[in-house]
Amino acid sequence: MPLSPEQQAEIDALRAEPMPTLRATVPGIEAHLYKAVPLLDHGFVRVIDYMGDDSxxxxAARVSYGKGTKSVQNDEGLIRYLMRHWHxxxxxxCELKLHVKxxxxxxxxxxxxxxxxVNEYSARYSILDREFYIPEPDALAAQSAINNQGRGEALQGEEAARVLEWLKTDAMRSYDHYAEMISQDGQQGLARELARMNLPANIYTQWYWKVDLHNLFHFLRLRADxxxxxxxxxxxxxxxxxxxxWVPFAYKAFEDYRLGAVTMSAQMxxxxxxxxxxxEVTEENCEMSKREFREFKAMLG
Structure with a gap:
C-alpha cells in the first residue's frame, strides 16, 4: 500500500488544522499540501512544504520590497524574460519540499x-517493508536496438510471463532471507546495515527531498522528457x-522555453x-555525425 495507516493519520491531522501565516501562500499548492499522490504500484509523492511564489x-529580480510595484502582466513578462535569457x-x-516513496x-x-x-529512510536503523516495484506487463520492454540506454518493444507472451515471475520470486526470496538474517529468534541476528545488502534494487525506499525552483526545473527538463x-x-x-x-507563470515559461523547446548546435x-x-541539406553535406543529423531531422518533424 502506498501509505501506512500512521502516515494517513498524520496527513489527516495536519490538514485538519490550518496554520495562520504572514508569508506568501498559493491556493493552488495549498490544496496539495500533505496529500499523497499514488505512483507506480506502491509509490507516492506529496508536498510537505514550499516557500515563495511567482511574485x-x-x-528577487527587482530586489524590491513586499510584493513589488509592478502589474501581474509585467510579472509574467519578467518571468518569461528571465527564463528565456537563462537568468x-x-x-x-522559491523552494519545494517533497516526501517521495x-x-x-x-x-x-x-x-x-x-x-x-535529501534525507532518506535509514535501513541501518529501521526494517524495510516487503514492497517491491513489479512493472505492468506493457512496461516490460526489450533493449532498444538504437539506444543503449533505452527500451524497445514490449515483451510478449511466455517471455513476458517468465520475466514477471522471476521478478516477483527473486524479490520475495531476497526479502525472506533478509528477514531471516536479521531475526533474533534463536540467533544473534545479522546487523541491519549488513543484511540490507541482500535486498533487490526494486524494493521501495522513502525520502524527503527539498530543492529550489531553478534546480527543480533542471530535474524536470531531464526527467519529464x-x-x-x-x-x-x-x-x-x-x-x-x-x-x-504552485508557480503558474514560471511553469508556463519553463514549458515554453525548456520542456517544449529544442537546442541546436551551430551546425544545425x-x-x-x-x-x-x-x-537541399543531406547527411553528406551537413557537417554533422549520422546520429546528430538524425536528431536534427527529428527536431524538424
Missing part, C-alpha cells in the same frame, strides 16, 4: 541531481502538475538557414 521570483538566480528564491533503482537515478537536500526512463518519468510528470499549481542552425534558403 517572489520577480521581487537562474531569481528562481532559486520510490523504488531504490529509481532513487539512484534521482540522486544524481546533486543540487537538492520522453527519453527519460518510464519509472522516474511518472514521478516527474506528477511533480510538473504540482509546480504548475547553419543547416536550417541553408534549408530556408532553398538548399
Amino acid at each position: 517572489a521570483i520577480c521581487q 537562474s538566480t531569481p528562481f532559486e528564491m 520510490l523504488p531504490v533503482f529509481v532513487a539512484r537515478q534521482w540522486i544524481r541531481h546533486r543540487t537538492a537536500n 520522453s527519453h527519460a526512463q518510464y519509472e522516474i518519468r511518472v514521478y516527474a510528470d506528477e511533480i510538473c502538475k504540482l509546480v504548475a499549481d 542552425v547553419d543547416c536550417l538557414r541553408r534549408m530556408l534558403a532553398g538548399e
Whole structure:
C-alpha cells in the first residue's frame, strides 16, 4: 500500500488544522499540501512544504520590497524574460519540499541531481517493508536496438510471463532471507546495515527531498522528457502538475522555453538557414555525425 495507516493519520491531522501565516501562500499548492499522490504500484509523492511564489521570483529580480510595484502582466513578462535569457538566480528564491516513496533503482537515478537536500529512510536503523516495484506487463520492454540506454518493444507472451515471475520470486526470496538474517529468534541476528545488502534494487525506499525552483526545473527538463526512463518519468510528470499549481507563470515559461523547446548546435542552425534558403541539406553535406543529423531531422518533424 502506498501509505501506512500512521502516515494517513498524520496527513489527516495536519490538514485538519490550518496554520495562520504572514508569508506568501498559493491556493493552488495549498490544496496539495500533505496529500499523497499514488505512483507506480506502491509509490507516492506529496508536498510537505514550499516557500515563495511567482511574485517572489520577480521581487528577487527587482530586489524590491513586499510584493513589488509592478502589474501581474509585467510579472509574467519578467518571468518569461528571465527564463528565456537563462537568468537562474531569481528562481532559486522559491523552494519545494517533497516526501517521495520510490523504488531504490529509481532513487539512484534521482540522486544524481546533486543540487537538492535529501534525507532518506535509514535501513541501518529501521526494517524495510516487503514492497517491491513489479512493472505492468506493457512496461516490460526489450533493449532498444538504437539506444543503449533505452527500451524497445514490449515483451510478449511466455517471455513476458517468465520475466514477471522471476521478478516477483527473486524479490520475495531476497526479502525472506533478509528477514531471516536479521531475526533474533534463536540467533544473534545479522546487523541491519549488513543484511540490507541482500535486498533487490526494486524494493521501495522513502525520502524527503527539498530543492529550489531553478534546480527543480533542471530535474524536470531531464526527467519529464520522453527519453527519460518510464519509472522516474511518472514521478516527474506528477511533480510538473504540482509546480504548475504552485508557480503558474514560471511553469508556463519553463514549458515554453525548456520542456517544449529544442537546442541546436551551430551546425544545425547553419543547416536550417541553408534549408530556408532553398538548399537541399543531406547527411553528406551537413557537417554533422549520422546520429546528430538524425536528431536534427527529428527536431524538424
